[in-house]
Amino acid sequence: SQTIHQWPATLVQPVGSPLSLECTVEGTSNPNLYWYRQAAGRGLQLLFYSIGIDQISSEVPQNLSASRPQDRQFILSSKKLLLSDSGFYLCAWSINTGELFFGEGSRLTVL
Amino acid sequence: SQQGEEDPQALSIQEGENATMNCSYKTSINNLQWYRQNSGRGLVHLILIRSNEREKHSGRLRVTLDTSKKSSSLLITASRAADTASYFCATDEVQGAQKLVFGQGTRLTINP
Numbered sequence: 001s002q003t004i005h006q007w008p009a010t011l012v013q014p015v016g017s018p019l020s021l022e023c024t025v026e027g028t029s030n031p032n033l034y035w036y037r038q039a040a041g042r043g044l045q046l047l048f049y050s051i052g053i054d055q056i057s058s059e060v061p062q063n064l065s066a067s068r069p070q071d072r073q074f075i076l077s078s079k080k081l082l083l084s085d086s087g088f089y090l091c092a093w094s095i096n097t098g099e100l101f102f103g104e105g106s107r108l109t110v111l
Numbered sequence: 112s113q114q115g116e117e118d119p120q121a122l123s124i125q126e127g128e129n130a131t132m133n134c135s136y137k138t139s140i141n142n143l144q145w146y147r148q149n150s151g152r153g154l155v156h157l158i159l160i161r162s163n164e165r166e167k168h169s170g171r172l173r174v175t176l177d178t179s180k181k182s183s184s185l186l187i188t189a190s191r192a193a194d195t196a197s198y199f200c201a202t203d204e205v206q207g208a209q210k211l212v213f214g215q216g217t218r219l220t221i222n223p
Contacts, residue, residue, distance in 0.1 A: 006153075034210070034211075036213070041218075042215060042216075043199060043213050043214055043215035043216050044154075044199070044213040046210060046211075046212060046213075049210045057210075059210075088151075090153055090154070092153075092154075094211075098159070099144060099156040099159055100144075100146075100154070100156060100201070100211055101156070102153035102154045102155070103153050104152060104153045105151070105152065105153050107151075
């Protein structure tokens with residue numbers, strides 16, 4: 001069966017520090033991968049999506065970047081965090097835009 | 112940009128009652144999906160309805176889709192306290208290049 005792992009679950013970082021959130025999918029090949037951000041009590045904002053290695057699309061200009069070093073690994077990064085980067089980050093995968101399978105999320109607080 | 116807009120933003124009902132949430136969207140879609148999110152957790156897929164379908168059932172869930180009005184509804188019958196969660200619609204846009212766009216969600220509270 002397929003599983004998705006996302007870590008760390010919680011993170012408190014100072015402004016200006018770097019960020020790395022990791023997401024790994026098991027049990028499937030060549031998944032579509034997604035990073036979403038959710039502000040408190042709000043909906044999901046699509047940040048990045050990838051339909052294959054070296055195929056990453058950015059939805060909004062921002063202080064973040066994404067990489068896909070392996071078929072089933074998706075990493076969200078920042079060189080210097082801003083206060084506005086605080087939020088709940090969700091990784092997800094799908095096959096051919098069927099249902100999305102989400103990780104448990106990473107809560108980032110930037111102080 | 113956000114595609115789906117859920118209505119109402121919050122809904123509070125008594126256990127046993129039916130809960131109806133609505134979603135409107137703007138562009139042509141391949142399918143529309145509903146998800147559930149418990150507080151502080153990831154989202155869980157509930158049901159997918161394709162653009163050529165008008166109604167779909169899954170257990171106590173009933174979803175309708177009206178492509179002429181660009182709207183969908185999610186009905187939860189015989190609600191239970193465990194149904195308390197946020198519910199989101201998500202659309203797979205025809206020109207969306209394999210991505211889902213989520214609405215702002217409806218916060219549903221079931222009172223025992």
